[in-house]
Amino acid sequence: GNSVTQMEGPVTLSEEAFLTINCTYTATGYPSLFWYVQYPGEGLQLLLKATKADDKGSNKGFEATYRKETTSFHLEKGSVQVSDSAVYFCALRAGANNLFFGTGTRLTVIP
């Protein structure tokens, strides 16, 4: 079946620290992989995506590389800001258009 395992939070970092949020997946077929971000009190925003192995998605300084050999899609950012504080969801889509979400990782960045 399809599932996403995501690093448990919460994660607290100082401003300008390096961020990694781990995400691994199990899927049938060839999934597309996504990172969504949810700011407090808001809906989900697509942060980045990758549709095939070795693709790198990037946006707003965040990056994630689709690694088929390790079934992973880890989110990274070189220097986080207070405004990056949010909940981050890893998700996959395989076959039809259903999204399977991880449990979410809450990131808090302190000045």
Added chain:
Amino acid sequence: DTEVTQTPKHLVMGMTNKKSLKCEQHMGHRAMYWYKQKAKKPPELMFVYSYEKLSINESVPSRFSPECPNSSLLNLHLHALQPEDSALYLCASSQDFGRASSYEQYFGPGTRLTVT
């Protein structure tokens, strides 16, 4: 315009009330979705409409009744809800629904529902 709008933003209703949540998109998307998100949990899929027809119903209780009057609008009619139905209800849309896996979903801001 890559926006999905949802109204109302907040809703408080009693267990005997009937209310509706509304969702609208003008991106020409042919697939629309309802998700339910409890606090500190990921969104859970409830319904999928494709070309205005219900494609997926994830065993949702009948007190939730979806409706897709046209390709831009999606409603969720609520009746006789329970306090445990309190959650953030998210609408999403995508270009299409099916085996082509490149269609990303765009989410609205959600309606925060409280059932008293």
